[in-house]
Ligand SMILES: Nc1ncnc2c1ncn2[C@@H]1O[C@H](COP(=O)(O)OP(=O)(O)OP(=O)(O)O)[C@@H](O)[C@H]1O
């Protein structure tokens with residue numbers, strides 16, 4: 001695993017230091033480290049990271065707050081599913097970034113359109129994936145609950161929901177990557193700060209070293225989020241693993 | 243307790259047309275009895291038990307418990323399935339408590355009652371274990387404890403030992419007989435294993451397929467308590483062979 005990261009790093013180090021390679025075109029690792037130090041000293045890295053994180057958290061939290069109850073009830077009740085599934089299946093094929101102009105017209109240029117973009121870009125996938133996971137709740141588990149005196153609401157709350165919690169966590173792990181994509185897209189279009197915005201600024205000044213630095217930050221944050229979700233899954237759902 | 247099934251029919255509508263799974267079933271179970279229904283695959287045994295549990299509705303006929311027609315599933319009829327149906331995210335203790343919790347019993351009472359039944363099935367030491375840490379036989383014992391904790395009028399079991407290996411199965415049969423004698427519970431159990439039925443039952447309903455009907459009723463007059471050795475006695479074997487002959491016809 002280490003090799004898959006270290007080998008490309010070494011290749012980058014060698015190629016970027018070859019004579020005749022323009023550092024504006026391909027900055028060397030040393031250049032990028034300097035860029036990190038420069039930007040870090042100015043405090044913009046923390047500022048941008050926090051700005052982007054807040055947008056992702058807000059948008060994704062809203063998305064999850066809608067998707068969990070909607071997905072579970074769609075999975076459990078055919079009537080609710082029949083009501084929402086067609087429209088959601090259609091909406092999810094509309095690329096979220098195409099909504100940006102609309103959101104800017106409706107919501108202005110502040111945080112709202114960015115949060116809305118993340119919400120719209122993830123809520124449908126979250127909902128449909130959670131809905132699908134309800135299918136895998138064993139029928140016997142539901143029936144035995146009825147024979148123990150449970151009613152439909154209790155089945156939903158005390159059987160279906162706990163059973164799919166591991167799938168929900170995994171769904172969120174997969175889809176939060178999308179919200180990282182979308183926050184950068186939103187910031188490239190219109191923002192005062194944020195990781196995407198900084199990349200755009202760096203491009204104007206041909207600071208490829210800074211672009212590289214920010215790409216690395218984006219990658220590391222995404223990777224850390226993935227690990228965090230996996231950790232939460234392992235810790236909170238010990239029953240689901242051998 | 244008096245379970246009465248009369249003139250029961252169950253028809254399924256399948257893609258190939260209507261399928262008569264049960265035809266004119268009449269049976270009864272009385273307080274404290276251990277009754278088995280045996281039959282080949284497809285003779286409608288599971289269908290019958292699901293109807294009694296209230297998980298499905300009969301096409302015709304009636305099922306009453308103490309004279310009252312059953313209306314859907316309820317904790318007065320405990321059910322143990324062949325597949326393992328413990329809640330995998332709950333400890334053994336919580337699993338046994340789960341029925342009581344669904345019925346709104348207080349936590350303290352619940353804990354006491356569950357511990358009592360866990361003790362009864364010999365798994366008090368596993369209260370904190372997760373189902374995945376148990377063997378198949380232990381899982382079924384917990385499932386039985388969970389059903390019994392609701393103090394049902396009758397315990398319904400659909401091939402509860404069908405997924406177990408031969409040794410475990412034998413041990414579970416002894417366990418069930420012993421439990422039945424200690425608790426005086428009423429049991430209606432389904433199996434396709436004739437030997438198991440003769441070993442456990444006081445009465446046996448023999449079922450045949452296409453459509454599922456009760457061929458005959460056999461009273462097993464073997465003394466209680468029974469032990470493994472009884473399976474080799476002449477009396478036992480003649481019951482067994484008589485039923486096997488009935489199943490062939
Ligand atoms: N929900 C259903 N829809 C359609 N047909 C069904 C349904 N449930 C059962 N059947 C059919 O009814 C018949 C009896 O099935 P049942 O499961 O009750 O038999 P069984 O005696 O329990 O068999 P086994 O020993 O294999 O468990 C079978 O032909 C089966 O295909």
Ligand SMILES: [Mg+2]
Nearest residue numbers: 287288289400
């Ligand atoms: Mg069956």
